[in-house]
Amino acid sequence: MEDPLPLHSCHVQKSCMIINRFYIFVHGTALLALLYYRVSSILEIILAESRELPYFVSYLLVFASELVLSFLWFLSISYRWRPVSRSVFPERLPEDQKLPAIDVFICTADPEKEPSVEVMNTVISAMALDYPLDKLHVYLSDDGGSPVTLGALREAWKFARFWLPFCTKYGIKTRCPEAYFSKDDDCDGSLSRSSSIEFIDDKKEIQKQYAVFKERVLRIQENTSTASKDHPPSIELIKDADDDRANQAEMPLLVYVSREKRPSHPHRFKAGALNVLLRVSSMLSNSPYILILDCDMYCNDSSSARQAMCFHLDKTISPKLAYVQFPQKFHNISSEDIYDSQLRLCFSHMWYGADGLKGPTFTGTCFYMKRMALYGTSQLQKDANLAQLQKVFGPSNDFIISIYQKNHTNGREFFSTALKEMDLLASCSYEKDTEWGEEIGFRYLSVVEDFFTSFMLQCKGWTSVYINPPKPSFLGSATTNLSDYLVQHTRWYTGLVDIVLSKYSPLIYGAPRMSSILQCMYISHIAYYFLNFFPLWCLAIIPQLCLLQGIPLYPEISNPFFLVFVFVFLSSNLKDIQEVLADGFSIRPWIYDQRMWMIRSVGCYIYSFLNAIQVKIGMRKASFKPTNKVADEGQFKRYLSGIYDFQASTMFIAPICTLVILNVTSLLLGAVKIVVTGNYDEMFIQAFISFFIVALQYPVIEAMFFRKDSGRISESSATLSALLAAIILVIGSLLFMY
Numbered sequence: 001m002e003d004p005l006p007l008h009s010c011h012v013q014k015s016c017m018i019i020n021r022f023y024i025f026v027h028g029t030a031l032l033a034l035l036y037y038r039v040s041s042i043l044e045i046i047l048a049e050s051r052e053l054p055y056f057v058s059y060l061l062v063f064a065s066e067l068v069l070s071f072l073w074f075l076s077i078s079y080r081w082r083p084v085s086r087s088v089f090p091e092r093l094p095e096d097q098k099l100p101a102i103d104v105f106i107c108t109a110d111p112e113k114e115p116s117v118e119v120m121n122t123v124i125s126a127m128a129l130d131y132p133l134d135k136l137h138v139y140l141s142d143d144g145g146s147p148v149t150l151g152a153l154r155e156a157w158k159f160a161r162f163w164l165p166f167c168t169k170y171g172i173k174t175r176c177p178e179a180y181f182s183k184d185d186d187c188d189g190s191l192s193r194s195s196s197i198e199f200i201d202d203k204k205e206i207q208k209q210y211a212v213f214k215e216r217v218l219r220i221q222e223n224t225s226t227a228s229k230d231h232p233p234s235i236e237l238i239k240d241a242d243d244d245r246a247n248q249a250e251m252p253l254l255v256y257v258s259r260e261k262r263p264s265h266p267h268r269f270k271a272g273a274l275n276v277l278l279r280v281s282s283m284l285s286n287s288p289y290i291l292i293l294d295c296d297m298y299c300n301d302s303s304s305a306r307q308a309m310c311f312h313l314d315k316t317i318s319p320k321l322a323y324v325q326f327p328q329k330f331h332n333i334s335s336e337d338i339y340d341s342q343l344r345l346c347f348s349h350m351w352y353g354a355d356g357l358k359g360p361t362f363t364g365t366c367f368y369m370k371r372m373a374l375y376g377t378s379q380l381q382k383d384a385n386l387a388q389l390q391k392v393f394g395p396s397n398d399f400i401i402s403i404y405q406k407n408h409t410n411g412r413e414f415f416s417t418a419l420k421e422m423d424l425l426a427s428c429s430y431e432k433d434t435e436w437g438e439e440i441g442f443r444y445l446s447v448v449e450d451f452f453t454s455f456m457l458q459c460k461g462w463t464s465v466y467i468n469p470p471k472p473s474f475l476g477s478a479t480t481n482l483s484d485y486l487v488q489h490t491r492w493y494t495g496l497v498d499i500v501l502s503k504y505s506p507l508i509y510g511a512p513r514m515s516s517i518l519q520c521m522y523i524s525h526i527a528y529y530f531l532n533f534f535p536l537w538c539l540a541i542i543p544q545l546c547l548l549q550g551i552p553l554y555p556e557i558s559n560p561f562f563l564v565f566v567f568v569f570l571s572s573n574l575k576d577i578q579e580v581l582a583d584g585f586s587i588r589p590w591i592y593d594q595r596m597w598m599i600r601s602v603g604c605y606i607y608s609f610l611n612a613i614q615v616k617i618g619m620r621k622a623s624f625k626p627t628n629k630v631a632d633e634g635q636f637k638r639y640l641s642g643i644y645d646f647q648a649s650t651m652f653i654a655p656i657c658t659l660v661i662l663n664v665t666s667l668l669l670g671a672v673k674i675v676v677t678g679n680y681d682e683m684f685i686q687a688f689i690s691f692f693i694v695a696l697q698y699p700v701i702e703a704m705f706f707r708k709d710s711g712r713i714s715e716s717s718a719t720l721s722a723l724l725a726a727i728i729l730v731i732g733s734l735l736f737m738y
Ligand SMILES: O=c1ccn([C@@H]2O[C@H](COP(=O)(O)OP(=O)(O)O[C@H]3O[C@H](CO)[C@@H](O)[C@H](O)[C@H]3O)[C@@H](O)[C@H]2O)c(=O)[nH]1
Pocket: 107, 108, 109, 110, 114, 141, 143, 268, 269, 270, 273, 293, 294, 295, 296, 363, 364, 365, 447, 448, 449, 450, 488, 491, 492, 624, 625, 626, 627, 628
């Protein structure tokens, strides 16, 4: 028999790969020369009789900074080595009856930070995925146990009863109602033109229904109490009041799940919620594949499920394939994107690179997961007896049976009989003394459950793929103000440092278990990225203090090694610039990224490190405060017009302000000193570092001294930072005098 046509194809990004490898070779050689220069100079200093301690320590700190940066650069080789991109051919999939069922898991936690209208848009867009309706099941996890969310979900169901047929009738592509109506484009929908009069009438009608739906949800939100941390489990099948079975077959299953929460029990944040959904859904639909979505990530292209199946149904790769990751894209990104809210490097470079290895990590949302991958395989040995299985999976026999049952059940009919079991599965004591969160399900060790769980899966030999179709499959809301952005990044990196400080530190735990060393380097590059805080703090203080003292730390212009330093600086920045240009941007995103990298490194990364240490010694508990999804109007306006908004807590603003003030001072005084002494040959690089920092962070200077609007840096933060900078300068100078 002829081989069936392939469902997908994979192309190596050839030109990109050649440029990358050439760069790796050249930049790597230059780095070796630089390190050689440092090591030999250090030996010279040690051998010299008249070495001074402060000078020697400064030299060592600068060298250590260069080592850390080189180490991180070395790890980044992994995702530059073999970038690939993929295409799919969903038209070659088997007919609908042969497609496997899909469960969609959507998590929400707090209706105040996550407005219900937005969450329901995500739910409706998932119900409207282009997939056989009897094979699509949507579960909404409400961690707040809020009547607002439940009430809104009932309204969403009522609206979806009209919305789904409308989408199918006219072949609508954008099936998130809010996105569809705000586009105001009548061309969406393959059938919208041919029957235009009828279409216009129907569209008007459905738009009216949508307005009614929105108003009702807003009213519920106004009148009811919100999130609680102490409530019993509550699981509800959403259906029509008159329970008209015939009609309901035209709708996907929709289930509301609010797991039990008690202040005395750890609830493990999103990972805990997802594990409850895994168990509850196993009683109703037990689909072999699961789409996981954050509450703000609506389905923008209804064909993503079929696209994902092109990989999961490919017999050559599917036995080892754990998930298909789509990029996280956002509907609220401005053309400038000054905070790099879209995580450009991640989704337009790193994930392609990881896909060319053993696959990217999943990012918590927008991925189609194989259920069995989360149940582990070693736990399911054929000879395991019930007692052993209960130790792993918990006391529910029905759940254990579901693991071995491949076909999914008809959830609607089973609902009332399964309700008691589901309450047990959603109770907060269910996981006690089991392997949930350790060996099976989403792992609990870290608040970046996505990164850690996928790392664990990869250590067990699972692979993944990344697909980035031209039309964004999912769209969410990105953080568009500095405050939310910094809080979010601090949470992510705290989670990553937790992993680095545990026995699962990727270089130690991953290296012997992962099948490719490059894959382990890719994981490590993400996990150890927080180390940037060290070189960025050192290089923003030490060369500057030495500049003021007239102590050179870098080769003089006439020294051949001067060129090595210049080359390393230029080549790493030119590579970044080449990447932004290749992505079709101007050079500005490069400047924004550098700026944010510095701000994050001296703020978020060091706090993450300190937080994680506090967690480790028991001084603090892990926390996951959901990101705010309601934008402040003024802040969002400033973001749209490319103006930084520094209304963030002093804790986050002070580090960068302190360093900027320090660099302005050292640049001015240093320049005077160079002019007076004429010693520019030896001091050039140090003066340049100060200049570079000041130029790059000019918006910070502007916001401290020249701006009057509410996005400026508050006087108190600026004063505190000036004081800190003065302290560093005075103490630094005193140390050198000793
Ligand atoms: O106790 C919790 C906390 C959060 N969530 C949900 O988790 C999702 C992600 O939370 P969000 O506040 O949006 O965090 P982000 O930092 O934006 O999320 C990114 O980072 C997380 C890991 O830190 C991943 O889980 C997410 O998928 C990824 O989008 C949201 O739907 C929340 O409702 C819960 O269900 N329970």
